[in-house]
Amino acid sequence: MNVIGIESSCDETSVAVISNGKVLSNLVASQDIHKIYGGVVPELSSRAHLQMILPLVKKAIQESNIQKDEIDIVSATAGPGLIGALLVGLTFAKGFAYSLNRPFIPVNHIEGHIFSGFLMEEKPQFPFLCLVVSGGHTLLLYVESDLKIKKLGSTIDDAAGEAFDKVSKLIGLGYPGGPLIQKYAEKGYETEIKFPIARLKSKYDFSFSGVKTSVLRFVQKEYGDTKIPENDLANIAYAFQNSVVDALSEKVELALNNYSVKSLTLVGGVAANKLLREKLYQLSNKYKISFIAPAIEYCGDNAAMIAYRGQKLYEAGLKFDLNYNVYPSLNKNTFIEE
Incomplete structure (x- = not known):
């Protein structure tokens, strides 16, 4: 079964072709223009998707070494995400599916x-515990099957990825924050600089606005309007990254103590963080379960994961018509149960 996937939820245009679960091509076009604004500008994102989607579709099919009429399923991201960006990918996918007379x-x-x-060679085993840490979402999930997902916890304010972006901008590193914070943290070390972990009444929920505010107050108190020295930047990044990773891993371990699972997975853009991957790998060893984190190319927004999910929904017997519309929020059209 050959599936083409299209992803355009935010600031990356991606097209992939998979065959029986194997990735034949996975192309991603990133939009660097947003760096100068310190965040994604929706209008610019939509325009870039319009420019890139057709060339990427042609190139992805060419690199897959299959013919267009050999495609069995056309899948695309419908949400959550930026409405304008989503409309570009989903509308193209519907037209493409109609032209091929494919689902x-x-x-x-x-x-x-x-x-x-x-998408990895070693795959998760059901049931598994999944920590989702993407730009706009932080979720802890108990995954029983392809169509049964239970939400254990989520962030009550900023997502982990948002906290990385905001703190990076706050201390003058720029956007996107995740890779920059990690780069500087690798040069930092343990000092008296400490940032708090939020303690919530809800068992598995997260909060990252407090640590962000703590960094802000520290910077204002210590440096005022002056530039932060390079060595101090590294130590601030080190302390902040440790706080976020500890907050995430604590909740994961709590869930591992309360749920019997065969695998632990870490997914989403922040899953590329080396320290977080290492902490969860250590936890998986402690609890004697497998740990699966996607390759870096599948952590960020990519169409290979959309194609794979599309195939599974098709195999489950789900059918959709061409009137299906985009949605900006996670709380719609999902198998994630509260």
Whole structure:
């Protein structure tokens, strides 16, 4: 079964072709223009998707070494995400599916991330615990099957990825924050600089606005309007990254103590963070379960995970018509149960 996937939920245009779960091509065009604004500008994102989607579709099919009429399923991200950006990818996918007379399968972006570990040679085993840490979402999930996902916890304010971006901008490193914070943290070390972990009444929920505010107050107190020295930047990044990773890993361990699972997975853009991957790998060893994190190319927004999820929805017998529309929020059209 050959599936083409299209992803355009935010600032990356991606097209992939998979065959029986194997990735034949996975192309991603990133939009560097947003760096100068310190965040994604929706209007610019939509325009870039319009420019890139057709060339990427042609190139992805060419690199896959299959013919256009050999495609069995057309899938695309329907949400959550930026409405204008989503409309570009989903509308193109519907037209493409219609032209080929093939099934059209809309995919929830977060569900794409959840099952991205299945793109790896070693795959998760049901039931598994999944930590989703993408730019706009932080979720802890108990995944029983392809269509049964239970939400254990989520962030009550900023997502982990948002906290990385905001703190990076705050201390003058720029955007996107995740890779920059990690780069500087690798040069830092343990000092008296400490940032708090939020303690919540809800068992598995997260909060990252407090640590962000703590960094802000520290910077204002210590440096005022002056530039932060390079060595201090590294130590601030080190302390902040440790705080976020500890907050995430604590909740994961709590869930591992309360749920019997066969695998632990880490997915989403922040899953590329080396320290977080190492902490969860250590936890998986402690609890004697497998740990699966996607390759870096499948951590960020990518169409391979959308194609894979589309295939699974099709195999489950789900059918969709061409009137299906985009949605900006996670709380719609998802198999994630509260």
